[in-house]
Amino acid sequence: MNKNDTIIILDFGSQYTQLIARRVREVGVFSVILPCDISIDKIKSFNPKGIILSGGPETVTESDTPKINKALFDTKIPLLGICYGMQTIAQELGGSVVQSEKREFGHANIEKISDSKLFDKIDFQENSLNVWMSHGDKVNKLPIEFKVIASTNNAKFAAIANENKKVYGLQFHPEVI
Secondary structure (H helix, E strand, C coil): CEEEEEEEEEECCCCCHHHHHHHHHHCCEEEEEEECCCCHHHHHHCCCCEEEECCCCCCCCCCCCCCCCHHHHHHCCCEEEECHHHHHHHHHCCCEEEEEEEEEEEEEEEEECCCCHHHCCCCCECCEEEEEEEEEEEEEECCCCCEEEEECCCCCCCEEEECCCCEEEECCCCCCC
16 A cells, blocks of 8 residues: 555545445555544644545534534645535535435436546446435535536436546445446
């Protein structure tokens, strides 16, 4: 395992955080789980190749729940938000999140809407991919400069990307098989 290629996982309380770390390590990349409110200086001290924002049990629609530190966007470190992580990215960059009329838990099929570096090595079958959903909220308005890269019947923004800034979000949980 190469410690020069560190991925930091910021934990927002997801039941899957350890599984995210395991999946990263399974592909030969060193990962470190840190609390979501850790300082930017501490994050930079790891010289990470990327940061993953975990899911979590909270809702970003409440004012007193954990949020992404906006200074992370200034670091130019690639970011991937998973579920709650995607929602906090969207909200902090000017998008919006609402309670979903239909909670999703279990298998869902996402439809690839547009190309993205995030999906370069993903084998979509006829533009469809089976994924694991576990959410009660969803993004309903994208931040400026983001595009939708995948959708479901229930979540128009199942995957989003700002390719220029290397910031990505997934409503689904890629760590769950």
